[in-house]
Amino acid sequence: MQSNSILKGLTALFFVVSIIEITGVYLDNSMLQTIFKPMIMLSLIALYYFSAAKKNNLYMLALAFSFLGDVFLLDKNSMFIYGIAAFLLTQILYIYIIVKQMQKPSHFHKYLYAFLFANYVVYLIVLLKPNLGEMLYPVIIYGVTIAIFGLVATLNYVTKRTTIDLILWVGAILFIASDSMIALNKFHEPRAFYPVVIMSTYILAQYLIFRFMVFKRDDIKE
Numbered sequence: 001m002q003s004n005s006i007l008k009g010l011t012a013l014f015f016v017v018s019i020i021e022i023t024g025v026y027l028d029n030s031m032l033q034t035i036f037k038p039m040i041m042l043s044l045i046a047l048y049y050f051s052a053a054k055k056n057n058l059y060m061l062a063l064a065f066s067f068l069g070d071v072f073l074l075d076k077n078s079m080f081i082y083g084i085a086a087f088l089l090t091q092i093l094y095i096y097i098i099v100k101q102m103q104k105p106s107h108f109h110k111y112l113y114a115f116l117f118a119n120y121v122v123y124l125i126v127l128l129k130p131n132l133g134e135m136l137y138p139v140i141i142y143g144v145t146i147a148i149f150g151l152v153a154t155l156n157y158v159t160k161r162t163t164i165d166l167i168l169w170v171g172a173i174l175f176i177a178s179d180s181m182i183a184l185n186k187f188h189e190p191r192a193f194y195p196v197v198i199m200s201t202y203i204l205a206q207y208l209i210f211r212f213m214v215f216k217r218d219d220i221k222e
Helices: 001-027 030-051 057-072 080-101 107-131 133-160 163-187 195-214
Strands: none
Touching: 001 030, 001 195, 030 057, 030 195, 057 080, 057 107, 057 195, 080 163, 107 133, 107 163, 133 163, 163 195
């Protein structure tokens, strides 16, 4: 009973913190963002800690890097490269976690989805290239990494077709969408709606990946 109360409380905390952060982004209120953005991952770490009977240390490390990335990206100028580095490590850990538990996909699926994700990254880089400058290679590296993350999440789902693997896939696609909009907003054409959509998709992506980690814990090796 006490455990259920803790989980309900932490879940409520995560969503309340998230809503306040999104509100801060919408209002362009730097004080709200500085206070509540770091709390998103901290509350999710606490929620995972009390939700999972067996903890995946690599996933907790990925959440820690996400926390650092959120903190660094509070400064979208001088600390941007550090935010990219932190989320790059997050993505690498997510890729490793998925690959360790996925089934071998067919060659057809492997080549088809690799082709689709590769084309997406190439298109995005070509679009951004005129404004990337010295950020070209970091963005290419990060773009390739998130494409691999999307690829392995997709292959994991198409080989299993379970609801929880679909949840992971949706989380991965939302993460890619969020990161893509960050790049478009910074290096291509800023839009007024981008910041709110970026934060909303990011939060939902992290929560869906968390749900996958809790329900698939027995299948995942560290």
